[in-house]
Amino acid sequence: MATTLPDLTPLENTLWLTLAGKALDYQARHPILRDKTAYDLVRRLDYDAGQFKLSASPVVGIAHRSLIMDDIVRRFVAGHPGAVGLDLGAGLDTRVYRVDPPATVEWYDVDLPGVTAARRLLLPERPHAHTVGADLNDPRWLDEVPGDRPAVIVADGLIGFLSREELATLLDRLIRHFPTGEICFNGYTRFHMWAARKYPGTQSVAPYLRSPGFDTPKDVERLEPRMKLVREIFLGREPEVAGYPWTTRLASFLTAWSTALSRKGTTVQHYRF
Ligand SMILES: C[S@@+](CC[C@H](N)C(=O)[O-])C[C@H]1O[C@@H](n2cnc3c(N)ncnc32)[C@H](O)[C@@H]1O
Numbered sequence: 001m002a003t004t005l006p007d008l009t010p011l012e013n014t015l016w017l018t019l020a021g022k023a024l025d026y027q028a029r030h031p032i033l034r035d036k037t038a039y040d041l042v043r044r045l046d047y048d049a050g051q052f053k054l055s056a057s058p059v060v061g062i063a064h065r066s067l068i069m070d071d072i073v074r075r076f077v078a079g080h081p082g083a084v085g086l087d088l089g090a091g092l093d094t095r096v097y098r099v100d101p102p103a104t105v106e107w108y109d110v111d112l113p114g115v116t117a118a119r120r121l122l123l124p125e126r127p128h129a130h131t132v133g134a135d136l137n138d139p140r141w142l143d144e145v146p147g148d149r150p151a152v153i154v155a156d157g158l159i160g161f162l163s164r165e166e167l168a169t170l171l172d173r174l175i176r177h178f179p180t181g182e183i184c185f186n187g188y189t190r191f192h193m194w195a196a197r198k199y200p201g202t203q204s205v206a207p208y209l210r211s212p213g214f215d216t217p218k219d220v221e222r223l224e225p226r227m228k229l230v231r232e233i234f235l236g237r238e239p240e241v242a243g244y245p246w247t248t249r250l251a252s253f254l255t256a257w258s259t260a261l262s263r264k265g266t267t268v269q270h271y272r273f
Helices: 012-027 036-044 056-079 095-099 113-122 139-144 164-177 190-198 217-223 239-243 246-255
Strands: 084-088 106-111 129-133 151-155 181-186 228-234 267-272
Touching: 012 036, 012 056, 012 113, 056 084, 056 095, 056 151, 056 181, 056 246, 056 267, 084 095, 095 106, 106 113, 113 129, 129 139, 139 164, 151 164, 164 181, 164 217, 217 228, 217 267, 239 246
Parallel strands: 084 106, 084 151, 106 129, 151 181
Antiparallel strands: 181 267, 228 267
């Protein structure tokens, strides 16, 4: 029987682009993230993942950055078994199932109310995993998240949708709420913000992009000085490049030597506070 989803707002509908990217990665000859749940969701909903006409490069970027952020979460919870995990702007991403943190970790998937309703409908319940339906710009959502434990916070595909002031306020609230923690997100430079408005594959999300773009991690540290860079990860320099389709592998090879050029590709920024 077909699943009827709640009506989603245009901003909430931005979740489909990344879900489609993960489903397409699963079908690739050499998948990177291997997210079968994303693929199964797309099939179950009869969703046309091909409609964005994503080329190999963005599919690889979406999948690889998620893999890297999963890894950051795994390492953090291995060292902090009593941690809190947060996935901000979680969409229909299934990070908590991929990472499978121990029962000592409380996990929170936060997204707007329509998305949260869709998650509850489509994804199985899991002990110690919670869905929070809220606008991240509303300070009250953090009230239901314990503030006395170290936190690992992921914002995968989110920060492009926040203005500079909204991001600053969100980071400030998070850092004041938790005693210590780590935050990671894919970088959005000014180039990325420009390119997302031009590239046909990202037209469905372009009207909702509000970030000015931050060209280097220093710009983020200036915005929130309590955040200290752990590592800026250039996807094109990571070992998974060996499994990229050859066009994307070649582009990575040609740009990996230069930090400025690498920043035009997908990056993951990893900070601690
Ligand atoms: C491109 S999708 C990424 C989804 C998911 N992280 C993934 O990797 O598949 C962006 C998500 O951010 C959410 N989002 C955007 N602005 C938000 C806000 N102010 N508060 C909560 N969620 C927001 C959208 O609803 C959407 O689910």
